[in-house]
Amino acid sequence: MDTQGTAEPGMSGEEARSPNGPAAGAWVRAAVADYEGPLTLYAARLVGNVEAARDVVQETFLRLCRQSPAELNGRTREWLFAVCRNRALDVRRKEKRMTPLTETQAERAPQAASPAPPEALEKRETTARMLDLLQELPDSQQEVLRLKFQHGLSYKEIARVTELSVSHVGVLIHTGLKTLRGQMIPNAEFGMRNAK
Amino acid sequence: MPNLMDDPKLTAYALGETDALTPDERAAIERELESNAALRRHVEDLHAAAGRLEAELQAEPAPGLSDAQKAALEAELKPGVKSGRKRQVTPLPVASRFERRLAAGAVAALLLVVAGLALPVLTQARRQARAVKTFAGAEDIYRRTEYDRKGVLEYSKTASVYDEIYDPSEANAPKAEYVFGDDGGIKLNDAFIFQGFPFDGIQRTTPNTESYASAKPNPFxxxxxxxxxxxxxxxxxxxxxxxxxxxxxxxxxxxxxxxxxxxxxxxxxxxxxxxxxxxxxxxxxxxxxxxxxxxxxxxxxxxxxxxxxxPWENRPSSNLVFLLDVSGSMNDRNKLPLVKQALKLLVEKLSENDRVAIAVYAGAAGLVLPSTPCHRKADVLDALDKLQAGGSTNGGQGIQLAYATAAQNFIKGGANRVILCTDGDFNVGISDKGSLIRLIEEQAKGGVFLSVLGFGMGNLKDDMLEQLADKGNGNYGYVDSEREAKKLLVEEAGGTLLTxxxxxxxxxxxxxxxxxxxxxxxxxxxxxxxxxxxxxxxxxxxxxxxxxxxxxxxxxxxxxxxxLVGADPLKYQEEGALTSDxxxxxxxxxxxxxxxxxxxxxxxxxxxxxxxxxxxxxxxxxxxxxxxxxxxxxxxxxxxxxxxxxxxxxxxxxxxxxxxxxxxxxxxxxxxxxxxxxxxxxxxx
Known part of the structure; x- marks a missing residue:
């Protein structure tokens, strides 16, 4: 498979040529099945809407098609999140250039990301308080907390995806969790339910 | 370590991130924990907070790729695809808006092929009118197409898409602009035979996308x-x-x-x-x-x-979770409106010790009504009334949400049941059917049973729905009228709900x-x-x-x-030894x-x-x-x-x-x- 003639920004000629035989299909399909949901969710938070997020995720997978499994060395998840993140940030930068967001729009954007039917949105407040609190945190903390608790990445993986140091990741998670706990504890009526 | 309470290292330790700590740091934390009860409680608190955050975040619905995007990826993975074609059907995110539309058109064109085959009586003029109109609304339609892993492009809802896309007032709309180019291999010829789309082929055995498992009658x-x-x-x-x-x-x-x-x-x-x-x-x-x-x-x-x-009044309390498909395809009169009617009949029959929750799924899953006791019946009925269809389907997450809600409100010794209402589009967004069935089996073992109510026509995934209800210790009914809803949910409510x-x-x-x-x-x-x-x-x-x-x-x-079978009796053998019985x-x-x-x-x-x-x-x-x-x-x-x-x-x-x-x-x-x-x-x- 080659894509000569399609100029794809951000993709070197080498990447564009597929190193994969037919057997690679199964590997990519498995990755799509496992990660299309998580990656779209992750990207939606970064770019602010689901449609743009889907495009980002699709491109991530298209790149995976051209990636040889051996090079990823078992780090497929990390690679996917990293590529997805870079692409999402590119899109966000581009969008910002085109329609500069005001401060408040930028804050609201991630919430608009949810494609839930309107009824579901209305009721969401009653069912997801911790998520509401999470929305109030600075973007960097939100992102890292999501990578850790929503997507199950380790500190080290998060550090490689976000290009931060492991200790910086540790500080962000610590601070975010501390803020959330501080706001949660007064709500004693909320029955504690440990997921484990 | 004086201030461990507020140390990111302790958080890392509490979260099991010991790799992020040096052996010395780890040892120091463990020493301190041994002697400091307050610190141990703190670690437990951190654990609990992390657990809750994790539970909430993981229950958040993930949208996933659109079907057309998956189809495009699939095309990318097909060996031996020639370069020219791929460009046309792969809506690369970096492609211009026009290119993306063209790709959408490719899928829409394939839909037309199927529609054309299903309804061969159309005149060519109408086909063209439709092609034009479809193209304009292509993105909308192509989200509703369904590409399954076997390489079968399915066409959903033949009749009503057809109604939507054919508008006589548009019959004279300009079409030159939208003629599908020869270069991309997308051809729309008289016979509506589609060429050059990089799929294995179009499978079309019935005039719609209903699917039924085939079974030979048991022989003698x-x-x-x-x-x-x-x-x-x-x-x-x-x-x-x-x-x-x-x-x-x-x-x-x-x-x-x-x-x-x-x-x-x-x-x-x-x-x-x-x-x-x-x-x-x-x-x-x-x-x-x-x-x-x-x-x-x-x-x-x-x-x-x-x-x-x-007797109805002696039955154990019920904890019901309605899981409703509110995707766009449920908009027809005989689908969501009928679902609402049907469930209202059931809710009317419930008494104050019963609980009802309503979860919906479409592009994403959400809880419309948290589990509500039926002495607040008005709230339940109100929530049912407000439901609207719209969006695409993602049943996988919806069912997880429904089971989680049922588990949270589990009534011991009661009837704990998820009632799924759908027209059958249930395979988008789930990684595979096997894991869905495993989930349903596990939940049935845990005491939450599943009933499946099928609605509507043209897209009924009969085989899938029957199998789900079968694995979920439940029953599968098909609701084609209010009368049928009454039979299943009122007259036979005991049989439907109480195992x-x-x-x-x-x-x-x-x-x-x-x-x-x-x-x-x-x-x-x-x-x-x-x-x-x-x-x-x-x-x-x-x-x-x-x-x-x-x-x-x-x-x-x-x-x-x-x-009976036309065979001669055996010459050398008589019947085997029989017992005295x-x-x-x-x-x-x-x-x-x-x-x-x-x-x-x-x-x-x-x-x-x-x-x-x-x-x-x-x-x-x-x-x-x-x-x-x-x-x-x-x-x-x-x-x-x-x-x-x-x-x-x-x-x-x-x-x-x-x-x-x-x-x-x-x-x-x-x-x-x-x-x-x-x-x-x-x-x-």
Whole structure:
């Protein structure tokens, strides 16, 4: 498979040529099945809407098609999140250039990301308080907390995806969790339910 | 370490991120924890907070890729795709807006191909008008197409998409601009034959995307050796009958695979006696034997089970979660509006100790109504009223949310049940069907059962829905009218909601001294191996309060099998050694196994049956009616075992066995036979 003639920004000629035989299909399909949901969710938070997020995720997978499994060395998840993140940030930068967001729009954007039917949105407040609190945190903390608790990445993986140091990741998670706990504890009526 | 309480390292430790710590740091934390109870509590708090955050975040619905994007990825993975084509159908995110639209058009064009094949009567002019209009709305439509992993591009909702996309006022809209280019290999020729799309091919066996599992009718089995034993799981589903009725009332014979004999037979209530008051078993078994009406030399045996009736006011409390498909395809009048109507009927019937939650799924899943006790019935009804359809389907996450909600509000000893209402688009966003089924099985083991209500037409995934309900210890009904909703959710609410016995299996051992061969009518996908009967790990069907379950066997008496199959009698071999029990004249022994709804070990019931040698006309009305229904199904399936009879025989059998028929179901059935007969080209040459 080659894509000569399609100029794809951000993709070197080498990447564009597929190193994969037919057997690679199964590997990519498995990755799509496992990660299309998580990656779209992750990207939606970064770019602010689901449609743009889907495009980002699709491109991530298209790149995976051209990636040889051996090079990823078992780090497929990390690679996917990293590529997805870079692409999402590119899109966000581009969008910002085109329609500069005001401060408040930028804050609201991630919430608009949810494609839930309107009824579901209305009721969401009653069912997801911790998520509401999470929305109030600075973007960097939100992102890292999501990578850790929503997507199950380790500190080290998060550090490689976000290009931060492991200790910086540790500080962000610590601070975010501390803020959330501080706001949660007064709500004693909320029955504690440990997921484990 | 003075200030460990507020140290990111302690958080890392609490979260199990020991890799992020040096061995020294780790040791220091562990030393401190040993002596400091407050710090230990703090770590526990961190744990709990992390657990909650994790639970909430992981329950958040993930949108996933659109179907068209997946299709494009799939195209990318196909070996041997030529370069020129791929560009056209792969909506690369970096492509210009125009290119993306073109790709959307490619999918839309394929839809038109399928639509065109399904509705060949269209004039070319209309096709073009449609093509133009479709192109404009392509993105919308292409989100509703469904690409499954087998490489089959399915076309959803033929009729209504067609209505949406054909607008006569647009017939003269400019089209030159939108002509599909030759370079991309996308051609829309007269015959609507589509070329160059990098899929394996278009599979189109029925004029819509309904899917049915195919099953051959059970053959006659000779009563020799191991084949003397027939084992199957009961089935209380009724969907097939309602679906067949929908076809016939719509002026079409149903596809043979949509006809499941057992579901036709079990659609009707039968007047079997429930277990006596002191009886330990939750249901009673009745056997009746008479001449087989379509083959008078054979015998017909009916096994009828009747579940104990539980007065509605004495039933245990229910914890119900409605899981509703609110995707765009549910917009039709016979879908979401009917779902709402149906569920309102049920909610009206519930009492204040029952709870209802409503979860919806479309592009994403969400809880519309948290579990609400029914003394706030108005809130439940209000929430149902407000539901609207829109978006695409993602059933996988919806079902997780529904089960999580059911688990949170679990009523011990009560009826805990998820009720799924959908038109069948249920395969988007789930990584695979196997894991969905595993989830449903696990939940059923944990005491949350699943009922499935199918709605609408054109896209019904009958095979999938039946399987889900089967694995979820539930029942599968098809709702084509408010009347059907009433039957399932009001009249038979006890049977639908209250399981009184689970994993009910039937095993019959025939006596070769009396019987030559036998055939089980229907239950093709419920047949079990002989050894499964005693294996309590093998899942089987459930029976609800007041439910009746009926199974029929056609039995070939001794000495007639060779004649029946046209084989000569064996020259060198006589029948094998028979036990002394074989000489008591018993025709067969019926064995039943069941478990209590919360039990793990099964109980056995046994009954030996002797043929009273009754003629068909001497049999009960229920027996004769069930035979009529079975025969109707056999003709619809064009079964090789239908003998010499025809529609007229089915009609005669049914109309003579209508009985009281308080709800008019049997009367309606006679009407359906007449319709089927009128539609059958063979009966009107």
């Amino acid at each position: 089995k000779s009563v020799r050796g191991a084949d003397a034993v027939s084992t199957f799981s009961i089935d209380v589903d009724t969907a097939s009958y309602a679906n067949v009725r929908r076809y016939l009332n719509g002026g079409q014979l149903p596809p043979p695979d949509a006809v499941r004999l057992e579901e036709l037979i079990n659609y009707f209530p039968y007047d079997y006696a429930p277990p006596a008051a002191g009886d330990a078993h939750p249901f009673a078994a009745h056997v009746e034997l008479a001449t087989c009406p379509w083959n008078p030399r054979n015998r017909l045996a009916k096994v009828g089970l009747k579940g104990r009736e539980i 009184i016995a689970k994993d009910v299996k039937i095993q019959i051992e025939f006596n070769p001294a009396v019987v030559d061969a036998y055939r089980l009518l229907g239950y093709e996908n419920r047949v079990l191996a002989r050894e499964d009967f005693n294996d309590d790990k093998k899942d089987a069907g459930e029976i609800g309060a007041g439910h009746t379950v009926t199974a029929l066997y056609e039995i070939v008496p001794k000495g007639r099998y060779a004649e 074989a000489h008591h004249g018993e025709m067969f022994t019926l064995k039943l196994r069941y478990k209590q709804p919360e039990g793990e070990t099964s109980t056995l019931m046994t009954q030996a049956v002797t043929d009273p040698e009754l003629g068909f006309e001497k049999a009960s009305k229920d027996f004769r009616f069930a035979a009529a229904v079975a025969y109707f199904g056999m003709i619809l399936r064009d079964s090789p075992y239908r003998g010499s009879g025809n529609w007229e025989l089915a009609r005669e059998l049914a109309s003579e066995a209508k009985g009281d028929d308080p709800k008019g179901y049997r009367n309606e059935f006679v009407g359906l036979i007449e319709r089927a007969s009128a539609l059958d080209p063979k009966s009107n040459p």
